[in-house]
Amino acid sequence: MATKKTPEKSNVSKDELLHFYREMLLIRRFEEKAGQLYGMGLIGGFCHLYIGQEAVVVGLEAAAKPGDKRLTSYRDHGHMLACGMDAKGVMAELTGRAGGYSRGKGGSMHMFSKEKHFYGGHGIVGAQVPLGAGLAFADKYLGNDNVTFAYFGDGAANQGQVYETYNMAQLWNLPVIFVIENNQYAMGTSMKRSTRGPSLWERGAAYGIKGEPVDGMDVLAVKAAAEKAVAVCRAGEGPYILEMMTYRYRGHSMSDPAKYRTREEVQKMKDEKDAIEHVRDLLLGAGLASDEDLKAIDRDIKAIVNEAAEFAKESPEPDVAELWTDIYA
Numbered sequence: 001m002a003t004k005k006t007p008e009k010s011n012v013s014k015d016e017l018l019h020f021y022r023e024m025l026l027i028r029r030f031e032e033k034a035g036q037l038y039g040m041g042l043i044g045g046f047c048h049l050y051i052g053q054e055a056v057v058v059g060l061e062a063a064a065k066p067g068d069k070r071l072t073s074y075r076d077h078g079h080m081l082a083c084g085m086d087a088k089g090v091m092a093e094l095t096g097r098a099g100g101y102s103r104g105k106g107g108s109m110h111m112f113s114k115e116k117h118f119y120g121g122h123g124i125v126g127a128q129v130p131l132g133a134g135l136a137f138a139d140k141y142l143g144n145d146n147v148t149f150a151y152f153g154d155g156a157a158n159q160g161q162v163y164e165t166y167n168m169a170q171l172w173n174l175p176v177i178f179v180i181e182n183n184q185y186a187m188g189t190s191m192k193r194s195t196r197g198p199s200l201w202e203r204g205a206a207y208g209i210k211g212e213p214v215d216g217m218d219v220l221a222v223k224a225a226a227e228k229a230v231a232v233c234r235a236g237e238g239p240y241i242l243e244m245m246t247y248r249y250r251g252h253s254m255s256d257p258a259k260y261r262t263r264e265e266v267q268k269m270k271d272e273k274d275a276i277e278h279v280r281d282l283l284l285g286a287g288l289a290s291d292e293d294l295k296a297i298d299r300d301i302k303a304i305v306n307e308a309a310e311f312a313k314e315s316p317e318p319d320v321a322e323l324w325t326d327i328y329a
């Protein structure tokens with residue numbers, strides 16, 4: 001069951017709760033729309049939806065400041081929206097159009113925004129982890145107090161490069177927060193089938209890295225843990241590991257038949273742990289918002305997502321001359 005914290009018991013304001021509701025709903029509706037466009041044949045290639053995991057990125061972004069950096073795997077649309085990238089540019093990239101963040105040449109897994117400090121979008125499992133340590137190294141070298149959020153999955157957490165990175169990051173006290181999004185599956189392989197040992201965050205202890213597990217379906221718990229991790233890193237005492245216990249509602253990618261888990265298992269998570277319903281209950285339960293207030297937000301979000309889809313459909317295909325740009329000669 002989701003921890004039904006009342007807002008009085010946590011350090012959260014009405015405005016912040018509304019912000020969380022809005023941001024998580026934007027990601028969910030955006031992803032639903034992306035799923036529809038994929039079904040219509042408007043999105044080619046791979047497309048990995050983030051539905052179910054929204055509280056992780058929204059809670060972490062609540063502890064970020066301008067200048068902080070983030071990078072993640074191929075399950076990346078939520079991270080882009082949460083750091084303020086424009087829904088239109090993200091959707092147009094999904095449809096491979098010139099108005100997309102990579103001018104239609106990158107697609108779902110390969111988008112970047114220097115302005116928002118979003119460094120991808122990485123299709124090679126685990127590859128972003130050492131890159132994240134590199135970004136953190138640059139900030140440490142420059143002497144600022146920025147932190148880098150390096151997100152990766154439970155499957156990626158069994159890769160060797162993650163542990164090489166842990167060693168170097170701790171050796172140099174890099175300001176990097178390793179965010180393990182433990183959604184319990186790596187494609188069709190469950191944690192039970194792939195992993196022995198009590199937890200993923202505890203592996204950091206072998207390198208002297210601090211960390212903790214977090215209810216990744218509770219945006220307030222995520223934010224509280226993120227604030228702690230960020231403070232450690234800004235004080236020059238990083239890195240830090242946060243293992244977010246979360247769940248993806250949809251298949252691994254759009255082409256996943258999902259035969260490795262039951263419908264009942266998925267339904268149970270939706271019924272008992274849904275992150276958006278949790279915040280909705282908090283807002284309504286404490287009388288901080290009315291049904292009508294939340295419906296108005298729903299309408300707003302729907303309009304943003306529809307506008308993004310229209311933009312993505314109307315944006316032209318990239319010009320042939322684009323074949324010769326953004327390449328190493």
Ligand SMILES: Cc1ncc(C[n+]2csc(CCOP(=O)(O)OP(=O)(O)O)c2C)c(N)n1
Nearest residue numbers: 075123124125153154155156183185186187
């Ligand atoms: C180096 C490498 N090996 C294998 C793959 C194929 N692959 C793509 S996603 C994936 C599962 C990763 O799962 P996890 O890290 O838990 O992330 P999630 O998809 O759950 O977000 C695999 C094995 C890949 N892309 N790169």
Ligand SMILES: [Mg+2]
Nearest residue numbers: 153154185186
């Ligand atoms: Mg996973």
